[in-house]
Amino acid sequence: MVPRVLAYFGWQLMHAALPLGAERVPFPLSGSDRLALYLEDTSCSAAACFSERGLPSSLETYTHAFVTCPTLAPAWAWARARWQALASEQPPLDARALVAGDHTAWAPADRSLWPLWAVLRLSVLRAIWVLRCARRAPGGPQFTAAAVVASAACSIAHFIRTDWLRARVADGTPLAHIDSSDAATRPALTRAEFIARWCRRSALAHVRADGTLVISVRHGGAAAFVAAAPADGIVPMDTED
Numbered sequence: 001m002v003p004r005v006l007a008y009f010g011w012q013l014m015h016a017a018l019p020l021g022a023e024r025v026p027f028p029l030s031g032s033d034r035l036a037l038y039l040e041d042t043s044c045s046a047a048a049c050f051s052e053r054g055l056p057s058s059l060e061t062y063t064h065a066f067v068t069c070p071t072l073a074p075a076w077a078w079a080r081a082r083w084q085a086l087a088s089e090q091p092p093l094d095a096r097a098l099v100a101g102d103h104t105a106w107a108p109a110d111r112s113l114w115p116l117w118a119v120l121r122l123s124v125l126r127a128i129w130v131l132r133c134a135r136r137a138p139g140g141p142q143f144t145a146a147a148v149v150a151s152a153a154c155s156i157a158h159f160i161r162t163d164w165l166r167a168r169v170a171d172g173t174p175l176a177h178i179d180s181s182d183a184a185t186r187p188a189l190t191r192a193e194f195i196a197r198w199c200r201r202s203a204l205a206h207v208r209a210d211g212t213l214v215i216s217v218r219h220g221g222a223a224a225f226v227a228a229a230p231a232d233g234i235v236p237m238d239t240e241d
């Protein structure tokens, strides 16, 4: 159930295949002048990670860029709170578990939740990566944890919506009425499978008694997005952001 785009990104993380600053540390380093030369290239570009003298002060390692950079703390707090609501357990702020997906460091107690946990953590990580790359571009903007959360939640909502369309295909809605090629080309999902996958404790989404879908992940629990039930015909799915 982990969307391919996230599975691929997870694979890149697991194999340290992303070009982070720490990779550019020259070896051997000799003299403070050379170090200064490489400081900007190899360091985290978050404003919070510059010294009082305006110099970058944190080597951009995987652990720093994805977990311990001070800019990110509220984003991980959000993700861990989502997981707490969903599974009554709180993932540790441990890069082995969060970035590498190392199940020996931490994993959900309920093994059936491992894919959903992967969707949540990889959505956050991918949002961080995209925003970090934009920030490193010449004149690139700083970003906040709120932007990470908004982007990650938007991705998760997209995955939920795609599966909802697949469930509608399974429920008999004519394919001609489904406007997502993604949904149309993947095997259909039953309503029960959709609910089992996405609606645990309504932490990310739930299906109302009248058959409409409510995606709540975008705003941390508030009803933010409602999609039509199959019987209601087709309603534009992207009217609320």
Ligand SMILES: [Zn+2]
Binding pocket: 044, 045, 046, 048, 049, 058, 064, 068, 069, 070, 071
């Ligand atoms: Zn930083």
